[in-house]
Amino acid sequence: MNTEHKAQTELDATEVKACCALAYQSDAARLLLGDSFHPGGIRLTEHLGSLLQLAPGQRVLDVASGQGRSALALAQRFGCHVLGIEYGAEAVRQATEAAIEANITHLVTFQQGDAEQLPVATGSFDAVICECAFCTFPDKATAATEFQRVLKPGGQLGLSDLTRTGEVPADLQGLLAWIACIADAQPVQAYTRYLTDAGLHPTLVEAHDEALQEMVQQIQGKLLGAELLLRLQKIELPASFNLEQAKKLARAARTAIQAQTFGYVVILARQSA
Template structure:
């Protein structure tokens, strides 16, 4: 599969946009504590597929405010490193680790999925939730995820899936990047990307209903955000007047099978 790599300036713009959006205080108002469909229930499902054990070294790529990383450390007793593009998220995740008493099991690093700031083959498992679709160069990111896994280690991805050419116009453009849609691909393309990086895909499963549930949550919270953080939200590209049409288009796309959410795991060969 040939994936076009965006020009360097476009890739940098996309990364800066993602860091600004997901480091903003508006996101927890819209999405709650977990910035991905399925919430912590789906994080636990992913952890089960990764067969996490006490003491496993886990890398959480695009960790956000550390919600999933802290869950893995607290419930599965893993040793977790979180990496994120946003300095604000790294600071908040580190504070949360201290507050929850998990500072010895977690650390949070500022970093880019294209150049993860960790050693080769240093992790038993790598997890990436609702972020792989936003990476401008997915082949580069896939190669990095494979690089940091030990032989026999497992990668778990939960992400938006989409048929890009069939998405309605309401979900395209910059607003699509913010909604994790602009770079989303069909599930078979994700498996091809991981295979090309030298990994063996071992399991896939659909969770399309989790996107519908998140849309319902966003719709319910929009009025609150409009009252309490309108200027911040609009600065990030939220158009409150267009929001109902965008949400309706997303629901239609889910019903048509154009938009969805999936979980997949892959193993690095011994």
């Protein structure tokens, strides 16, 4: 790769991460998604925790922890210690506030960081989770290597993410689609290959397509509600939020999900003992 092209690629990668973080820490994201930013919500997070057999005293890393809802839920349900690493500074602040409010700072903490360069020691976690975020990382191979690096021998990764079969439709390829986890969603086999190449051993692949369908339906409902309130002049939307574009994206996503172009999956992988 020549220097100019490399610099351009790196700039784009940084821009994607920053835009993604900004979008997910916005009021619009909370309005549309609530505070759990993945299909299946906390129910699927707790299922992931059960599959990983989380237990009191264990150390869990939540990579791309968003508003921190999953970290809080896992600590409350399983009694484990959870560190959330998240790119967005404002999201880290909000998640920390939520932990203080829930009176659980003895178990849950948040820190700003990049999934592709995790600011934690090698071999220091019993489990790593990453929900609906791996698909947004520009350098998935490096992120997978980081998951492997930070796991203790025998530790487990629990990934949940958007999957795709076939080509991404043209109307789902822009930056907004990337942020919405769609544009760079990969086939399941590509995800397991990233993990295998990083030295992890996939042990389970579980389909949860219905959770994705439900989420997109809920988002469409909320967009319609927002449009109505806007017409009645009951709400104002941030200038950066383009309602028409969001409706178009949600419509295209629903059509693609119905055509089974997209799905949602849980993948477990183990570190060698």
